[in-house]
Amino acid sequence: MNFVESIRIALRALGANKVRSGLTMLGVIIGVAAVILLVAIGTGVQDEITGSIEGLGSNLIFVFAGNFEEGPGGGGPGGRSVRQFSVEDADLLQRRLGSEHVVVPVVQGPLTLRVGNRTMRTTVAAANENAGEVFGGDYVGGRRYRRSEVSASARVIVLGATVRDRLFPNQDPVGETMSVNGQRFTVIGYVAAQGGSLTGDQDNQVYMPISTAQRLLGTTDVGLIAVKAATADDVEGLQRRIRQALTPRFGDEFTVFTQEQTLGLFQQILGTLTFMLAGIAGISLLVGGIGIMNIMLVSVSERTREIGIRKAVGARTYDIMSQFVIEAVTLSVVGGVVGIALGAAGAAVLTRWVPTEVTVWAVALAFTFSAGVGIFFGVYPAYKASRLDPIEALRYE
Amino acid sequence: MGDMPEMGEGVSGRRDDARVILEARGVTKCYHLGEVDVHALRGVDLSICDGRMLSLMGPSGSGKSTLMHIIGLLDRPTEGSVIVEGEEVSRMSPNELAAVRNHRIGFVFQSFNLLARTSALANVELPLVYAGVSGSERARRAREALERVGLGDRLGHLPNQLSGGEQQRVAIARALVTEPSIVLADEPTGNLDSISGHEVMAILQELNIHGITVVLVTHDDSVARHAERIVRIRDGLVVGDERVTERISAADQRDAVAEETGGGRA
Numbered sequence: 249m250n251f252v253e254s255i256r257i258a259l260r261a262l263g264a265n266k267v268r269s270g271l272t273m274l275g276v277i278i279g280v281a282a283v284i285l286l287v288a289i290g291t292g293v294q295d296e297i298t299g300s301i302e303g304l305g306s307n308l309i310f311v312f313a314g315n316f317e318e319g320p321g322g323g324g325p326g327g328r329s330v331r332q333f334s335v336e337d338a339d340l341l342q343r344r345l346g347s348e349h350v351v352v353p354v355v356q357g358p359l360t361l362r363v364g365n366r367t368m369r370t371t372v373a374a375a376n377e378n379a380g381e382v383f384g385g386d387y388v389g390g391r392r393y394r395r396s397e398v399s400a401s402a403r404v405i406v407l408g409a410t411v412r413d414r415l416f417p418n419q420d421p422v423g424e425t426m427s428v429n430g431q432r433f434t435v436i437g438y439v440a441a442q443g444g445s446l447t448g449d450q451d452n453q454v455y456m457p458i459s460t461a462q463r464l465l466g467t468t469d470v471g472l473i474a475v476k477a478a479t480a481d482d483v484e485g486l487q488r489r490i491r492q493a494l495t496p497r498f499g500d501e502f503t504v505f506t507q508e509q510t511l512g513l514f515q516q517i518l519g520t521l522t523f524m525l526a527g528i529a530g531i532s533l534l535v536g537g538i539g540i541m542n543i544m545l546v547s548v549s550e551r552t553r554e555i556g557i558r559k560a561v562g563a564r565t566y567d568i569m570s571q572f573v574i575e576a577v578t579l580s581v582v583g584g585v586v587g588i589a590l591g592a593a594g595a596a597v598l599t600r601w602v603p604t605e606v607t608v609w610a611v612a613l614a615f616t617f618s619a620g621v622g623i624f625f626g627v628y629p630a631y632k633a634s635r636l637d638p639i640e641a642l643r644y645e
Numbered sequence: 646m647g648d649m650p651e652m653g654e655g656v657s658g659r660r661d662d663a664r665v666i667l668e669a670r671g672v673t674k675c676y677h678l679g680e681v682d683v684h685a686l687r688g689v690d691l692s693i694c695d696g697r698m699l700s701l702m703g704p705s706g707s708g709k710s711t712l713m714h715i716i717g718l719l720d721r722p723t724e725g726s727v728i729v730e731g732e733e734v735s736r737m738s739p740n741e742l743a744a745v746r747n748h749r750i751g752f753v754f755q756s757f758n759l760l761a762r763t764s765a766l767a768n769v770e771l772p773l774v775y776a777g778v779s780g781s782e783r784a785r786r787a788r789e790a791l792e793r794v795g796l797g798d799r800l801g802h803l804p805n806q807l808s809g810g811e812q813q814r815v816a817i818a819r820a821l822v823t824e825p826s827i828v829l830a831d832e833p834t835g836n837l838d839s840i841s842g843h844e845v846m847a848i849l850q851e852l853n854i855h856g857i858t859v860v861l862v863t864h865d866d867s868v869a870r871h872a873e874r875i876v877r878i879r880d881g882l883v884v885g886d887e888r889v890t891e892r893i894s895a896a897d898q899r900d901a902v903a904e905e906t907g908g909g910r911a
């Protein structure tokens with residue numbers, strides 16, 4: 249008997265029990281859809297963050313207070329004992345490194361915005377007049393803050409896309425005034441939608457001069473200092489010079505990251521996350537596979553007489569075996585294909601809220617895995633069926 | 646030989662030169678049921694010549710079905726050997742046995758054993774599927790076999806849409822579709838009324854006329870006498886082996902019944 253014939257027999261058997269076949273497939277469908285969807289979200293977020301870091305250009309260096317390389321005992325990020333940078337440290341770096349390289353101190357913190365009766369909480373990313381060098385973002389309306397505004401701690405603000413939509417729907421905000429932590433600010437510009445980035449969801453942020461933000465937040469600290477090298481070749485040398493400049497003041501209590509290192513770190517974290525999501529989804533696929541095995545075992549004992557009849561008229565071990573394996577594989581592969589379609593559709597819908605990307609490898613993995621599940625969990629029942637003694641099978645009640 | 650001219654149907658005169666097609670030698674079958682051993686067969690020797698029709702008779706529980714299953718290669722003897730067309734089968738693998746069943750033996754069961762929810766045509770095609778015959782050829786041969794048993798107009802019917810006699814005829818069509826050399830029928834008329842029984846017997850006799858060896862299990866003497874030879878078994882042993890002196894023709898019987906009831910049944 250040939251393979252095509254086995255497929256035909258298997259399909260007929262599945263068709264005879266449509267509801268049961270459908271419910272069995274549901275386990276695989278859910279498992280595969282979950283794999284596709286979760287991996288799509290993981291990959292989508294990873295790509296977007298990677299993209300926005302890369303978008304800043306490869307000649308960026310970030311300097312954080314605290315020693316990130318020494319492990320938990322070494323103070324670590326955000327540890328209160330760590331001495332923070334100030335704007336003066338950034339100025340010192342700028343003088344030491346020379347004006348062909350750009351040094352930008354960055355401060356971040358939470359703010360409450362209010363326009364009329366509309367209120368929203370958001371974060372500010374504040375820097376000096378060179379902010380444009382390190383934060384991407386095309387200006388859609390208005391302008392960036394100027395040097396004079398930085399030195400004067402002017403109460404001017406630039407809005408991210410989401411903030412603008414929420415507070416000034418269908419309206420040009422430039423020139424309008426608004427309340428920031430209870431103080432009056434003037435909107436000088438707004439930015440196009442960009443998605444997530446190193447400093448969080450940029451669309452949900454506002455921008456202002458660093459001096460203004462420090463006053464609002466009641467601090468003189470600087471969260472990080474970004475340095476943009478004139479060319480990519482300068483990055484290595486600059487790293488060394490930054491260390492030399494800061495060591496007298498901070499010892500080894502600071503960390504210098506290049507763009508590449510930051511990227512690697514993020515990719516590592518997000519990659520692990522994606523694998524974890526895929527693993528969780530994989531478990532549900534496994535459960536679906538066990539469902540297939542269960543149904544196939546039921547089906548074999550239900551159809552013992554049929555197996556006896558087939559053997560009596562000349563079916564070989566292989567014929568019976570392939571019939572049942574193909575049944576199981578069909579259940580899992582059809583389930584897999586439907587699951588992939590559902591997962592991809594789900595990912596397409598979700599892109600409105602979360603970045604998603606359905607990758608070829610995720611589809612291939614889900615498909616291979618589901619077919620594998622079918623073979624793995626189908627072989628045992630099929631083997632059992634194929635080994636039945638013809639006369640025993642015919643006598644079976 | 647000229648001593649049995651009444652056998653008719655051209656079977657006499659072949660007796661001496663006919664070769665043995667199926668042979669059981671010292672066949673025993675023992676079932677272990679917990680503490681008890683059931684000896685279903687206790688040493689059966691039986692030779693069946695090519696092209697003959699033989700009846701196996703015996704009371705219920707005497708081991709007729711057990712013997713049929715063993716010579717039909719559906720079951721293995723506990724001891725002894727079975728030889729099909731000169732080949733000893735005891736050392737054959739399950740797959741080789743399946744091939745012999747497929748090519749050389751057609752089995753008709755007392756309880757039909759058709760695949761449920763499967764059309765008559767597909768049921769008859771089944772042995773051809775496992776013989777590797779291609780789709781269109783298969784359908785053609787299955788249709789011919791069904792026409793031969795008078796069911797040319799029931800191809801698409803499912804088993805539960807057929808009468809008992811019709812189901813048994815589908816089973817016979819399935820047994821003969823591979824053109825086997827031997828057809829084994831275990832009480833083929835056991836579940837049928839007498840008219841359907843005559844039809845089934847007529848088909849088996851007709852197959853025999855065309856040279857197929859037919860072995861028939863029955864406990865009904867009038868059914869047994871459709872064959873040329875009757876082997877009687879009791880308690881797992883052969884206790885008698887006789888030639889049928891007045892062989893019954895099922896076709897004549899059927900026609901006689903048809904005349905009595907005023908015809909009508911084709």
Ligand SMILES: Nc1ncnc2c1ncn2[C@@H]1O[C@H](COP(=O)(O)OP(=O)(O)OP(=O)(O)O)[C@@H](O)[C@H]1O
Pocket residue numbers: 676677678683684685703704705706707708709710711712864
């Ligand atoms: N699978 C089995 N397990 C145990 N004993 C069995 C089995 N099959 C048959 N037997 C026993 O073997 C003996 C012969 O059974 P078999 O079916 O061959 O009888 P039979 O001559 O065909 O009877 P019947 O005319 O009623 O069909 C019986 O005593 C039966 O109980």
Ligand SMILES: [Mg+2]
Pocket residue numbers: 709710711831
């Ligand atoms: Mg019996």
